[in-house]
Amino acid sequence: MPENKVTPVPPAIGRRRFLRVSGLGLGLVGAAGAGGLLTGCTADGAASAGYPERPIQVIIAYAPGGGTDVGARILQPFLEEELGAQIQIVNRPGGGGWAGWNEIVRAEPDGYTIGFINSPNFMTGYLDPRLGRTDVSVESFTPIANQVTDYGAIAVHPDDDRFSDIGELMAYAEKHPLIVTSTGVGSDDHYASLALSDRYRTRFSVLHNEGSSDGISDLLGRNADVVFANVGEVMSQHEDGKVKVVAVMRGGKERSPYLPDVPTMAEAGFEGVESWSSRGIAGPAGLDPTIVETLSTACRKAINNPEHIDQLGSQGLEVDYKAPDDYARMLKRDDKSTRRLGEKYIWGPEAV
Secondary structure (H helix, E strand, O other): OOOOOOOOOOOOOOOOOOOOHHHHOOOOOOOOOOOOOOOOOOOOHHHHOOOOOOOEEEEEOOOOOOHHHHHHHHHHHHHHHHHOOOEEEEEOOOHHHHHHHHHHHHOOOOOOEEEEEEEOHHHHHHHOHHHOOOOOOHHHEEEEEEEEEEEEEEEEOOOOOOOOOHHHHHHHHHHOOEEEEEOOOOOHHHHHHHHHHHHHOOOEEEEEOOOHHHHHHHHHOOOOOEEEEEHHHHHHHHHOOOOEEEEEEOOOOOOOOOOOOOOEOOOOOOOOOOOEEEEEEEEEOOOOHHHHHHHHHHHHHHHOOHHHHHHHHOOOOOEEEEOHHHHHHHHHHHHHHHHHHHHHHHOOOOOO
């Protein structure tokens, strides 16, 4: 992503500014496994031969009823069928997700404790030096499979007469400051607005909320000008005419199947800026490659099951299975872009 000289991003609005930042700094992980994203093996390779022989715990770093939890529970019976083993979903909310992600990192690399990681959200927790989490990184996890890629969406009030499409919005934002929402410091929505300001000199002041529903309420109450969210979070409101989605932050010109009337940023002439929230399954570093193969094969079949795809699709969630190598590349790409924007705008010299 090319770097352009930009107009400084205006200070973020104070109300609901941080998503429990103090909580994000809690609970430093223990020594993470050395080695790369996909390498490593258990002390006794023979232990993986009969895997799985007992229930597998799947950690969800958020409370029951959230998007990650719902998606995991939809996947659960399909994955149980493919593995021939019981899947126990365990919710570990707290610390901005790190109560659960720490548990994955600290687990024995035996395949019986795995979980969902949310990218790029989880990356802020180890990239931001103010949080003191220095002994964990993307390589503290073994990627197994990506389940969902929920692309970013940009929405405005349907009665806003200043801009009716993404082109008019971008032109307006180059000259006038706009209040835009995010679901918290270091969230994918936050990085999406920073990426646009970084590349296209838009003048966005960020109002941080605790969820997309708060952002939509701020938009409808005229406390915000633009909502940055995900397709799955605004699809129904767009269909009902409560908000107007003007762009999907997806590379290329292939539109979202859940918002077929909305252009992608690339289609509208704004290349080079993508945003998504990915939800995938990972284990601790050092997971035996044989176990990774067993899990990823089962995940591929379960995630690509047409019934699973239909159930997630009803919520506007786009199934996007990625095998371990592809998922690892996706995470490394997220880490790189998140690190650059974070160092420049969140915890670096131009922090706002």
